[in-house]
Amino acid sequence: MGYSFSLADIEYLTSPQGAHALEEVAALELSTRTHLADLGRVRARFGDRAAVLVETVQLRRRAAGKLDDAGGWLFTDDALQQSTPTLVARRRAARLGDRPVHDVTCSIGAELAALTAASSVVLGSDLDPVRLAMARHNVPRAALVRADALHPCSRDTVVVADPARRAGGRRTHDPARLEPPLPALLDAWEGRDLVVKCAPGLDFSSLDWAGEIEVVSLDGAVREACLWSPGLAQPGVTRRASVLRTERGVDAWEDVTDADPDDIPERAPGRWIVDPDGAIVRAGLVRHFAARHGLWQLDPRIAYLTGDRVPEGMRGFRVLDRIKFSEKALRQELTRRDCGSVEILVRGVDVDPAVLRPRLKLRGSAPLAVVITRIGRAGVAFVCEPGAVAGA
Numbered sequence: 001m002g003y004s005f006s007l008a009d010i011e012y013l014t015s016p017q018g019a020h021a022l023e024e025v026a027a028l029e030l031s032t033r034t035h036l037a038d039l040g041r042v043r044a045r046f047g048d049r050a051a052v053l054v055e056t057v058q059l060r061r062r063a064a065g066k067l068d069d070a071g072g073w074l075f076t077d078d079a080l081q082q083s084t085p086t087l088v089a090r091r092r093a094a095r096l097g098d099r100p101v102h103d104v105t106c107s108i109g110a111e112l113a114a115l116t117a118a119s120s121v122v123l124g125s126d127l128d129p130v131r132l133a134m135a136r137h138n139v140p141r142a143a144l145v146r147a148d149a150l151h152p153c154s155r156d157t158v159v160v161a162d163p164a165r166r167a168g169g170r171r172t173h174d175p176a177r178l179e180p181p182l183p184a185l186l187d188a189w190e191g192r193d194l195v196v197k198c199a200p201g202l203d204f205s206s207l208d209w210a211g212e213i214e215v216v217s218l219d220g221a222v223r224e225a226c227l228w229s230p231g232l233a234q235p236g237v238t239r240r241a242s243v244l245r246t247e248r249g250v251d252a253w254e255d256v257t258d259a260d261p262d263d264i265p266e267r268a269p270g271r272w273i274v275d276p277d278g279a280i281v282r283a284g285l286v287r288h289f290a291a292r293h294g295l296w297q298l299d300p301r302i303a304y305l306t307g308d309r310v311p312e313g314m315r316g317f318r319v320l321d322r323i324k325f326s327e328k329a330l331r332q333e334l335t336r337r338d339c340g341s342v343e344i345l346v347r348g349v350d351v352d353p354a355v356l357r358p359r360l361k362l363r364g365s366a367p368l369a370v371v372i373t374r375i376g377r378a379g380v381a382f383v384c385e386p387g388a389v390a391g392a
């Protein structure tokens with residue numbers, strides 16, 4: 001939950017005294033080891049303000065891995081958790097270009113900051129006055145107003161929305177239980193160009209969406225599904241997977257759409273196995289991705305890909321051997337190879353790696369990987385070298 005900020009707290013934190021106090025507190029270690037002593041020190045210096053100061057410094061430190069240039073921002077714990085990572089927000093903003101835009105659920109402004117970098121006309125609104133006051137401090141270039149996203153208060157802009165994903169503290173897959181509810185939000189802005197960020201697991205079947213659904217991953221984790229209304233979608237595209245990576249300080253992305261070719265050969269397994277990114281699997285674009293990179297599927301119903309080389313930047317598993325899958329046969333094969341630790345990948349068969357691993361009784365020294373799946377009806381295990389990133 002975290003500390004519950006008030007408007008008076010924000011007034012203090014953005015005052016010269018508050019800024020000075022934050023600087024002092026930021027110099028403290030505030031680790032588990034020093035926390036009690038540090039808190040005592042902050043209380044002695046700043047009395048009742050101690051909690052708001054310590055919380056703000058800790059949230060700023062947590063934000064550093066997710067948001068760029070947010071070292072002087074204000075957050076609540078929930079708002080930081082809900083914020084869009086800078087790389088994802090920046091990519092969305094770049095796609096919108098310099099069109100005027102209204103972020104109708106702007107919260108503390110993570111998405112808004114990226115939008116102001118791309119467009120000169122950016123409006124933000126939110127129902128929560130505390131978050132809005134924080135956004136005013138965090139993104140001074142945006143015009144901000146307190147407004148209900150279900151009652152349009154702007155004209156002629158693209159509308160960006162990011163309904164809150166938690167209902168009663170739990171994640172929800174029901175679009176009607178978001179805040180604001182997604183069906184009502186779509187009704188309210190009907191006819192406007194609209195982008196809505198949603199949870200990747202959301203059940204879109206009830207929406208009958210006519211535009212594009214983009215599934216986005218960041219550094220291997222699927223982060224969101226984003227709805228683009230028909231006026232913003234690329235012609236002919238209804239699904240897109242955007243795979244974003246921060247590699248050695250450089251932002252990289254690849255996107256695959258259902259307008260790309262998906263002709264792939266049916267061939268025997270190649271020298272490598274590639275487990276495609278979750279965004280590609282979730283968007284149903286495994287074949288399209290394979291076709292682009294000269295890969296093919298182990299089995300047409302399973303998302304594992306195979307080929308004789310691994311696409312640059314992707315993790316691949318070099319195949320050493322293929323056996324018919326049974327626990328006993330796998331144990332014998334791994335023992336024969338002096339295996340001491342194993343990464344287990346499973347698709348299409350009912351095997352729990354956490355249950356299987358101790359039963360393999362590995363006592364050797366070599367690290368290996370095993371890909372367990374099925375080809376046709378047969379369960380197979382590919383014994384592989386540990387995964388390696390091509391070009392790393």
Ligand SMILES: C[S@@+](CC[C@H](N)C(=O)[O-])C[C@H]1O[C@@H](n2cnc3c(N)ncnc32)[C@H](O)[C@@H]1O
Nearest residue numbers: 082083084105107110111127148149162179180
């Ligand atoms: C997931 S957060 C948005 C995060 C934001 N995109 C960011 O990157 O920082 C959702 C926001 O919607 C706001 N909200 C919920 N219902 C709303 C409504 N009916 N009208 C306007 N804002 C609303 C919440 O106060 C919350 O700040």
